[in-house]
Amino acid sequence: MKILKPLLTILLTVMWLSPLYAEKNSVVIGMQLEPPNLDPTGGAAAAIDEVVYSNIYEGLTRFRADGSVTPGLAKSWTISNDGLVYTFKLQENVKFHNGNNFDAFDVQFSINRARDENSTNAQKGLFKGIRSVDVVNSSVVKITLSNPNGGFIRNLAWGDAIILDPDTADSAASEPNGTGPFKFSKWIKGDRVELVKNNDYWGEAIALEKASFKFISDPTAAFAALMAGDVDAFPVYPAPETLAQFEADPNFNVIVGSTEGETILSTNNKSEKLKDVRVRKAIAHAINRQAIVDGAMFGFGTPIGTHFAPHHPDYIDLTAQSNYDPEKSKSLLSEAGVSDGLTLSLKLPPPSYARRGGEIIASQLREVGIETKIENLEWAQWLEQVFKGKDYDLTIVSHTEPMDIGIYGNPSYYFQYDSQEFRNLMNALNLETNDQERSKILKNAQKLIADDYVNGYLFQLAKTGVANSKLIGLWKNSPTQANDLTGVSWSN
């Protein structure tokens, strides 16, 4: 028993040694996944952008919370009449965090690096149409395209198009050096990344002195961390089953917004069993979207009828075209001659929308006589088997890249949709710079892929976050995967 006394003394001392206080000019943001590195130009992991986008690094243009694109390091720009030459006027008196000056040569370097033959940029396609990048003078840079591209200014707003300092580009993965309002401070691997305010920031000063991103993968632990006050906000909160509890608690705000994630039942259009459009149409009518949103997503998510984000001005609601109608589905199947004994593989990646949604879809398909063989895959296996190997019938994935309807124009993309008509639309879209005409083309493209029942279009992934109710200025929607903290502050 003697030993218990010193033990208790030690424990009690330890317990109160560090006071639990919250400084109100710092913020701790929770994230489920840790970024593998901090270089947004060298990998696809969304977690990289969620830490660095607009906080550490900036590009020529940038996304705003409402999805619009505004000037970033480029103050303004002009586009030649043929739509080929973009002349950017750059912000002046901008410094990188290491003290180096930012100028047109940095822009030339960064964009050429991204489109280089040996580039490891995950979104190299964004830079594909660039013919040359020329420095006019230290604050003007001219980019020439080989074909007009109406979406070019938007492409430059992606995290993959941020501007790096040539001197430190090679160490961007571990010691990011950007122009943004926050400087990288330290990274305790597996635990958190810390940022501090950049006092020499060229733009509007930010309210926060310090920001940390804390990585908590377990949903239960995420709940506990919010409740205990270890994190101030979890912008993409992984435990939707506890959201009701936060909603009832005045200390927290539940933030429900939209993302760019079209969640679809991807269908292998070249699979023997699925190349008949009637079968794909039958699957579409067998699916009850609202049941999936309620059952798999706790009611969060907007049903979609095509591959396009509902908050986008050009979106058209085509959900009625593939409404839930099991009888129609059955008759379509018998018309196609597969009414008895159609068995399809359903390969599911790890996210809960896929695993939970997959179970529900399997039971909905069973009702019209389609059996599925569910196989749960890790991401790496999914990429190998489904995405690269195209060895699947059905899978569920959320396509989170903004404005990515163009993937339907690539016949070797994993759902193997091969339509010259669609490709023509995309070519026309790229050449078109008139907004009204672009909108018309985009609407036609949405209709075409709905008419061809390329995939089962399920719902737009919602962004459900939880934050301390005194924290203001977090992004509600997610036009790109980011936690832009420039407008975040504490209210009193």
Next chain:
Amino acid sequence: MFSYFFSRLKVLIFSLFFASIIIFFMIEIIPGDPASFMLGINAEPDTINALKKELGLDVSALERYYNWITGMFIGDFGVSYTYRVPVSELVMARIGVSIPLALYAILLSTLIAIPIGIISASNHGSFKDWSFMGFTQLGIAIPNFWFAMVLVLIFSIYLKWFSAGGIPGWDEGFFINLKALTLPAFALALPQASILARIMRSALIETLSQDYFRTARASGLTFFQAVKKHAFRNALIPVLTIIGLQFSFLIAGAIIIENVFFLPGIGRLIFQGIVQRDLIVVESLVMLLVFSVIIVNFLVDMAYLYVDPRLRVKK
């Protein structure tokens, strides 16, 4: 004595070499490619090839094995595919969480178990004994991740004495980190302490019935003096064996506890490495675990020599 060590060393080297082959090739055949994992679904095929070249994945598995094994001799475990920093650096940072956590848990479980074992054994069959043994039965039966969640609920969410997880990092001071590790260490220690207490109790009960103990009591020592001087030491051998086994279990087996308390330890690094196909990290970590199990067993053998003088004479 020397020839004994030499033969042990040969066995050690052979088993490490054999383990390295099994580990490397077992992990290499897992389907999935780290480069495509990192670049995601919008990447162009030539981008993936460029990254593979950059990571050194374009050479044959045999060549990679050779580079890995020869590098290890000079402490170079290679560079992590996803984090792009040397594996040794990653591992060192994680060891700074896992080893202190394991040691803390062992310390706690020993401090809890030994007094309980002694009290139960000396009151063998009494109400005290029964209730303590009841509690240890419960301690073994309760899954430690559940116990961990209960601890978080009470001490973090309601009382707000501890944070719900994470670790500040050792450059922020010693006690603040010790505090952060307290709940996880308790959660880990509970089942260990329960097992240990039961073993301590039964080992002690056995020594209490030995002749030398009766003689010690007959020569005028009080019960506790006799326990302290004679019985305790003799009962320690099985206890030490268990502590040794538990240590390697704690380092590798803390993965669930590390998840509940979001601690950046070895267990989570292995898990992340497998998911991201950061094969070189997984290979090196598994190798390291094999190595540490062998070393810990060796240290336990050494500890026997210390508690049991007879072993020192025999060899």
